[in-house]
Amino acid sequence: MKTPKRLQPLVDEGLIDEVIRPLMSGKEADVYIVRCGNDIRCAKIYKEAQKRSFKKAVEYREGRKSRNSRRARAMEKGSSYGRQEQEQAWQNAEVDALFRLAYAGVRVPKPYGCFDGVLLMELITDEAGYVAPRLNDVTLTAEMAIAHHAMVMKDVQRMLCAGIIHGDLSEFNVLLDDKGPVIIDLPQAVDAAANNNAKRMLLRDVNNMTQYYGQFAPSLRASKYAQEMWLKFESGKLSPDAELTGQFVETEQSADIDAILAEIQAAFEEEQDRKARIQSATEDEY
């Protein structure tokens, strides 16, 4: 096919030999299948900031450090240099997270780098070699759901040990290859130790996955991996091979009504968001 303008610099540099076809157009990016030498890979072109519908940027950005103080000040002030830097930081966040997670043994696409706002990574395929489906497009047996849920919980645990929370984990951001679930779409990954929303995001991520697998294996719904992981993480006792039970006993302190009401409101807003995403994901598909 004709090379899209944003991929031309990568073709000129010899990073991509051929653009095969568009794969998906998401809210934050357009994804293409490309050939690099003998490998078939995936190129994710980030949309420009103003075209992204990214409501929660502030929530995610918190705690994300810039190693350069001039850069950090410019980003805070929102000058045009600052906006450009913020854009770069956003684009690099995903490739950074992918490298760190691949190293930590999490099942993510192998990254090859981010160039001019384009992330080159492994194309995840199923056993027949076709592009792997997203979880929301498949049905599972109860046995598979239980096994895959355990794999995802282990990967979330490995991520947390690497200091990262996905922040947008759901059946739309997990693919299924011949060995099991593969986690994708990490530009909004948050720093587990520095972000005040970290615990809430971990709970939401784990809850989304548990609800998804719980459709096929209802017994999973009672599990409480996020609370158990967070407690261990906070007390410095979480290691990648710590055995988790999925059970967690709430402490019997008197309830903080305001905090509970705020949680209920946040959960309601998240559900509205989720519905909107389901709606637009169906609309966006090619």
Ligand SMILES: Nc1ncnc2c1ncn2[C@@H]1O[C@H](COP(=O)(O)OP(=O)(O)OP(=O)(O)O)[C@@H](O)[C@H]1O
């Ligand atoms: N490495 C990959 N291998 C196979 N398919 C992929 C890969 N990365 C992305 N995709 C496909 O492209 C879609 C969009 O990718 P991704 O979720 O990273 O982008 P996005 O624009 O942030 O998505 P959205 O906003 O719709 O969640 C995915 O749902 C998936 O179907």
Ligand SMILES: [Mg+2]
């Ligand atoms: Mg996505």
